[in-house]
Amino acid sequence: MSEAFKSISTGLTEALEHAQGKPVAAVVHEFKPIDVKAIRSQxxxxxxxxxxxxxxxxxxxxxxxxxxxxxxxxxxxLLNVVAKEPAVILRALAS
Structure with missing residues (x-):
């Protein structure tokens, strides 16, 4: 079995285990909702x-x-960067 196949197989197994609520070694990224209106108001x-x-x-x-x-x-x-550094983004877009 090739290394690439092993890696893919391991990833799929971890994904299935995560979906079943089992603890996995893989890093799971959870994204919080972005308050776009608050960013725009800021x-x-x-x-x-x-x-x-x-x-x-x-x-x-x-x-x-x-x-x-x-x-x-x-x-x-883009929205995350605008929330943190709006002036930098606006300056970059203006040039």
């Missing part, structure tokens, strides 16, 4: 301004703020 922008500044559709931003959807992937990363 930056001091309207929904339109925030969406335009960060390349987010207005509809998507509204869904995030209403809690009917959650940001994922790069959008989640």
């Amino acid at each position: 930056v001091g922008m309207s929904q339109r301004e925030f969406a335009a500044a960060f390349g987010i559709s207005l509809g998507t931003l509204r869904h995030w703020e209403q809690g009917t959807r959650q940001p994922h992937g790069p959008a989640r990363v």
Whole structure:
């Protein structure tokens, strides 16, 4: 059996055990919901301004703020950085 197959097999076994509530050695990342409205308020922008500044559709931003959807992937990363360093992101986007 190849090393790659062993690694994949181990990962799948751990995933199944985790899904069954068993303790596993794998690192499990739990993501907390992001309060997008609070981030936008902290930056001091309207929904339109925030969406335009960060390349987010207005509809998507509204869904995030209403809690009917959650940001994922790069959008989640961007929002976390905006929450911590909004001036840096805005300066980088302006240049």
